Amino acid sequence: INKVTLLGRVGRDSEVRGSELNPVTVFPLATSYTLRTKDGDYVQKTEWHRISVFRPVLKDIVAQTVKKGDRVYVTGSINYSQFVDKNNATQRIASIIAGNSSILSIFS
Numbered sequence: 001i002n003k004v005t006l007l008g009r010v011g012r013d014s015e016v017r018g019s020e021l022n023p024v025t026v027f028p029l030a031t032s033y034t035l036r037t038k039d040g041d042y043v044q045k046t047e048w049h050r051i052s053v054f055r056p057v058l059k060d061i062v063a064q065t066v067k068k069g070d071r072v073y074v075t076g077s078i079n080y081s082q083f084v085d086k087n088n089a090t091q092r093i094a095s096i097i098a099g100n101s102s103i104l105s106i107f108s
Contacts, residue, residue, distance in 0.1 A: 010027050025066075
């Protein structure tokens, strides 16, 4: 089973990328949790996730409505890919793919 559920804040306005044949709407999502250090202090840790939406209708809605600071609930699957950057180095990317059964809700 490959299923991911996230609730967090959008770090940047959503944007449409890709080609005309394969467009995708993407946005970064921050999730946070609190850790206790050896000294007894609490520190907050933030993780950033790349959210990718390929589903035609959902992709368009997300592109028009998801903005920086929105609180968003996302379900999907994790996908690992790689590409060669302009310095000819191979880069790996982990993305959350919002699938057909995904729920995207925006909270104020």
